[in-house]
Amino acid sequence: MAVDGFGRKIDYLRVSITDRCNLRCKYCMPEGLDSKLPHDEILSYEQLIKIITSFAKLGIKKVKITGGEPLIRKDSEKFIVAVKKIEGIKQVTLTTNATRLYKNIDLFLENNIDGINISLDSLRNDRFKLLTGSDIFETKKSIDYLLEKKYNNLKINSLIIDGFNEDEIIDLAKLAKVNELSVRFIELMPIGQAKKFKGVSRDYILDRLENEFGKKKIVHKILGNGPADYITFDNFKGNIGFIDAIDHKFCESCNRVRLTSTGKLKLCLQYNTGVDLSDYAKGEITEDEFFTKVSKALMIKPKENQFKNLEDIKDENTNNMNELGG
Ligand code: SAM
Ligand code: SF4
Numbered sequence: 001m002a003v004d005g006f007g008r009k010i011d012y013l014r015v016s017i018t019d020r021c022n023l024r025c026k027y028c029m030p031e032g033l034d035s036k037l038p039h040d041e042i043l044s045y046e047q048l049i050k051i052i053t054s055f056a057k058l059g060i061k062k063v064k065i066t067g068g069e070p071l072i073r074k075d076s077e078k079f080i081v082a083v084k085k086i087e088g089i090k091q092v093t094l095t096t097n098a099t100r101l102y103k104n105i106d107l108f109l110e111n112n113i114d115g116i117n118i119s120l121d122s123l124r125n126d127r128f129k130l131l132t133g134s135d136i137f138e139t140k141k142s143i144d145y146l147l148e149k150k151y152n153n154l155k156i157n158s159l160i161i162d163g164f165n166e167d168e169i170i171d172l173a174k175l176a177k178v179n180e181l182s183v184r185f186i187e188l189m190p191i192g193q194a195k196k197f198k199g200v201s202r203d204y205i206l207d208r209l210e211n212e213f214g215k216k217k218i219v220h221k222i223l224g225n226g227p228a229d230y231i232t233f234d235n236f237k238g239n240i241g242f243i244d245a246i247d248h249k250f251c252e253s254c255n256r257v258r259l260t261s262t263g264k265l266k267l268c269l270q271y272n273t274g275v276d277l278s279d280y281a282k283g284e285i286t287e288d289e290f291f292t293k294v295s296k297a298l299m300i301k302p303k304e305n306q307f308k309n310l311e312d313i314k315d316e317n318t319n320n321m322n323e324l325g326g
Helices: 047-058 076-084 103-108 125-132 137-148 166-178 193-198 203-211 287-299
Strands: 011-016 063-064 091-096 115-119 154-159 182-186 217-219 229-232 239-243 257-258 264-265 275-276
Touching: 011 047, 047 076, 047 287, 063 076, 063 264, 063 287, 076 091, 076 103, 103 137, 115 137, 137 154, 154 166, 166 239, 203 239, 275 287
Parallel strands: 011 063, 011 257, 063 091, 091 115, 115 154, 154 182, 182 239
Antiparallel strands: 217 229, 229 239, 257 264, 264 275
């Protein structure tokens, strides 16, 4: 079992398979900011599978496929299904903007992909387009199809940005009122481009929700990979989640590390701290050396984020979110 220097059990790996994206969300990869990872440094699927297989031997049980936009990488759907077959990997989930999801849904359902998170910050096409540079229709079509298929682990991830989409909190939450899905409000973290924007707090969102739907009810069942707190309301079919890494730090129970598409193991979103595992992918070190390298790296996984004290950070992350995978 993989354990870090603070005794935290690490069983969750987020794998970014590309830093490229077909959308241009202003807080992540806005117009003018292009992918910067050299194409020839991106690991092949075989190399990624090799790394994940060895991580599974170290105790990683859950894998999230992310990006950039994972589904714009050629054959990513086949790769996702292949990860599901790795011995020891119990759960494979995906986070996507869903613009290219529709044609893959049947394949993902047939192969029991364990969860699909769709990022959706606005339900209005004009606003979605302003934020992302693209239309909303493909994303909505995928959501509708998953609902039609009664897919049972659909999560909508919404970022509420001060002065931009607070007026949609209720409409977004209503998706969880009428459907069996979770709408999760993700707090904007000051990483990369997002430093130019301000998020809104859980308390603010909760106030708006309770005014509209009545008193919240806590959901005790564990629904995701750890960090979200879930609530629901009377007459809701689904749930509302909050992931607020700044206001409600969950570092004490952090169970995750991140692998970038070039093979860098990132130990915490806010720090550069990490190691390069591309040598293992390329066969330059043995599996035993890989195990030693990863185990040593886990010992320097930072204790907690310092989003509230940015000036205290010594080794601040210099990657944008499209490289890190969220
Ligand atoms: N393209 C895919 C998507 O949008 O779901 C996967 C990659 S994206 C980087 C993963 C998640 O990170 C998205 O839900 C996005 O909203 C979120 N994200 C991006 N920048 C963020 C920030 N600064 N703070 C919090 N979440 C962020
Ligand atoms: Fe692309 Fe996802 Fe970043 Fe938006 S949040 S630009 S969809 S990677």
